[in-house]
Amino acid sequence: MSDPWKESFDHAVAVARKAGVVIRDALQNEVKVMTKSSSVDLVTQTDQRVEKIIISSVKEKFPTHSFIGEESVAAGLPCILTDDPTWIIDPVDGTTNFVHGFPFVAVSIGFAVNKELEFGVVYSCIEDKMYTGRKGKGAFCDGEKLEVSDVKEIRKSMIISELGSNRDEETVSKIFSTMKKILCIPVHGLRGSGTAATNMCLVASGAVEAFFEIGIHCWDVAAGAVIVTEAGGVLLDVDGGPWDLMSRRMMSANNKTIADRLIKEIDVFPAERDDVV
Ligand code: IPD
Structure with a gap:
């Protein structure tokens, strides 16, 4: 078939x-x-x-x-x-x-x-x-x-990330320090819709160049992952390695140039995998 x-x-x-x-x-x-x-x-x-x-x-x-x-x-x-x-x-x-x-x-x-x-x-x-x-x-x-944007210059990009629901002070500090570094590259703007799935569709539509988050779950991003890649985008781990659906870490971007540039600024913090038994 x-x-x-x-x-x-x-x-x-x-x-x-x-x-x-x-x-x-x-x-x-x-x-x-x-x-x-x-x-x-x-x-x-x-x-x-x-x-x-x-x-x-x-x-x-x-x-x-x-x-x-x-x-x-x-x-x-x-x-x-x-x-x-x-x-x-x-x-x-x-x-x-x-x-x-x-x-x-x-x-x-x-x-x-x-x-x-x-x-x-x-x-x-x-x-x-x-x-x-x-x-x-x-x-x-x-x-x-849908087609991702063709922007390659980080200074011409708009980026989405989220604050998530972890209120541990050290984690919140890392999220903010990452956002501060990215904002001050500078990028055109930093946004967040409050839904990872919609954020990924915005990458796929070309409205933003990237969405990344640590702490999302597989159900937040499984559908968006197909939509981003089929629109020509890339998925990576936040350390630049291959993306893993169960890892609770995600960088989705219009291209690898933008993804790699953002990854340099991410202060990674731990998030327990979804598939831990
Ligand atoms: C949340 C949203 C939010 C993201 C969180 C998710 P939920 O999903 O996708 O944008 O920042 O990490 O848990 O709980 O509303 O299904």
Whole structure:
């Protein structure tokens, strides 16, 4: 079969859109906030509900497939990528945004087979933008082909990073010192949408040259990874080595020149891998 994952991809797009409608509707009601690893690591009933909707709909259609979902892992399920066709799901990427009504929230669905990402779907549901990428078949937003920017000079770049949810003082200092060094290169600007998935789509669209973060999880970036690479971008570890989905570290950029220049300024701090058992 020449296109074995087309049916899964089509289903991912449909279920991401359906999930986005649930999220948009939930924004009209009072949001009940709970916490996970710390007082700033937020979760809502919508995150849990949307993950259940996605997983049950996929299970019904593809009963042999496996799942790694943010809220299932938070509830104690393992976060191990096997060779099985695996759906890697963040039902609400940008939960803090969702809680505050800050208008960038995405449904992120990555799909891997034999530990290789085959497609990614990011539905930026408040903007109503559907981003997709399929291995070897390009990246698109609402049907329009995406291409990363061709900027090679760091001084002409706009960069995204995030502050994350780690409030350990030493970590926060390293995040700020990295941002200060990058800002003072100088770059044109430093931004953050509050959702890693959307940030990666902004790299793929050419709106920014790079997005990097230490502390993200595989479900935040699995879908965006396919979209960035299919738009012509690069993925690296924050030390310049090969990118690893489970490492919780990511540099995504329009090209290696920009990525390497930023990597020189990153003060790396530890983040426990996603697949630690
Ligand atoms: C978070 C967002 C945020 C990033 C955090 C992620 P969540 O995902 O992607 O931009 O800075 O590291 O955990 O918790 O909203 O799904």
